[in-house]
Amino acid sequence: MTWTQIGWTIIALSAVLLVGFSLFFRHRYRYQVRNIPAVKQLEDQRVIAVERGMGRQVVLGEGLWTHAYPGLGLHALAILPGIVSPEDSVEGGQVISTGSGVLALFASQIVQGCYQDGFSPSLQDRMQSVSLPGPTPLAFTAGLLPDLSAKPPGSLALFGSFGLSAPLWAEAAQINGGHVFAAAGSVTAQAALFLNVRDLLIGEEVFMLPGLMEPTALNQAGWLTEDILRVALMALLIVAVILKVAGRL
Numbered sequence: 001m002t003w004t005q006i007g008w009t010i011i012a013l014s015a016v017l018l019v020g021f022s023l024f025f026r027h028r029y030r031y032q033v034r035n036i037p038a039v040k041q042l043e044d045q046r047v048i049a050v051e052r053g054m055g056r057q058v059v060l061g062e063g064l065w066t067h068a069y070p071g072l073g074l075h076a077l078a079i080l081p082g083i084v085s086p087e088d089s090v091e092g093g094q095v096i097s098t099g100s101g102v103l104a105l106f107a108s109q110i111v112q113g114c115y116q117d118g119f120s121p122s123l124q125d126r127m128q129s130v131s132l133p134g135p136t137p138l139a140f141t142a143g144l145l146p147d148l149s150a151k152p153p154g155s156l157a158l159f160g161s162f163g164l165s166a167p168l169w170a171e172a173a174q175i176n177g178g179h180v181f182a183a184a185g186s187v188t189a190q191a192a193l194f195l196n197v198r199d200l201l202i203g204e205e206v207f208m209l210p211g212l213m214e215p216t217a218l219n220q221a222g223w224l225t226e227d228i229l230r231v232a233l234m235a236l237l238i239v240a241v242i243l244k245v246a247g248r249l
Contacts, residue, residue, distance in 0.1 A: 006236075013232075014225055021221035031220040033227065038181065038199035039212045042157060045179035046083075049154025054178075055093040057153035058083065059144070059169065060107060061160020061184070062099035062137045069161050072184050073103060075207070076160030079183075080110050082213025083157065084129075096130045097147070099140035103160070104132045141165040145172055152176030158193075159183055159209075167192045183209050 025031065049056050060080070064073035084094060096111065098104050108130045133143025148156070149172060156173040158166055158181070166189045170180045174196070182193050183201040190202050201209060211219030243249035 010229065010232075014229060017225040017228060018218075018221050021224050022217050025217035025220045030215065031224050034208060034212070034220075034223045036201065036205060036208070036212060038201060039209065041179070041199050042083075042155070042181040045155045045181075049179075050093065052154055053093075054154030055095060055151055056155045057148065057157070057173070057178075058094070058096045059156070059158045059160070059162070060096060060098040060100075060103050061158075061162045062140055062165075063161055064100050064102045064106075066161050069184075069186060072161035073100070075184060075210075077103070077106050077110065078210045079159050079213060080107060082210060084111055092129075094129045095147075095153075097133055097140075097144055098130070098160075099132070099134060099137060101132060101135065104130050137163060137165060141168060144169060148172040149176075153178045155179050155181070157181045157183075158185065161185065163189050164192055167196065170197050 046056050058080070060076040061073055066072070080096070084096065096107050098107060111130060131147075133147065134140035145168060148169065152175075153173055154177075156169065156178050158169065162185045164186075166182065166185055170182065170193060173180050179199070180197050181199045182190075182197050184206045185193070190200065193200050194202075208223070211223065240249060
């Protein structure tokens with residue numbers, strides 16, 4: 001068998017496993033291996049904030065697109081439906097902040113669930129929970145910090161593309177007893193948050209987050225398929241090494 005045939009075999013196996021496991025997990029079965037306590041802690045702290053009458057702040061990053069991290073803005077938008085429900089907007093304590101007008105527009109559509117004929121009437125609603133503290137990273141920090149001090153949130157969640165200003169946001173929330181959760185951001189931001197944020201997701205965990213917030217059958221099927229293929233690939237490499245040493249390959 002050639003390497004091309006092996007590659008096509010792996011692709012075909014992936015497709016079969018995805019379809020099969022998607023059907024399997026639709027019957028209320030769950031893949032329990034992928035479990036991150038920090039995500040459960042975020043959900044619990046958001047509920048506690050509601051019970052205490054405190055706000056919940058979600059930061060979607062400073063921009064939709066950067067050359068170094070092109071997909072983090074879209075990743076933040078993918079997380080938003082799982083973390084913010086219509087009840088959050090009605091209750092009034094939920095605030096979504098971003099440093100990009102494009103992100104603010106998309107976030108408004110996701111939260112309100114209303115977009116018809118190229119125009120959203122809800123964009124004129126002054127009671128919206130989506131805010132734009134500043135259009136640049138420095139202006140965003142300058143606008144966000146007073147908000148965090150004036151109305152200390154019980155929960156602060158950081159997603160998307162952000163830089164070294166993130167520790168300032170985290171400290172402003174922690175000083176007032178707020179819980180901080182962070183995922184994604186630049187590598188430098190992750191390093192800066194590593195020492196003072198307990199619930200911090202880095203690496204592969206970041207891209208699991210949308211599925212952890214909304215564990216659909218397709219997401220769980222993808223996780224299980226990924227794990228099976230990872231183990232199969234490691235076994236294939238070991239067998240290839242043994243055959244190479246034995247002179248059979």
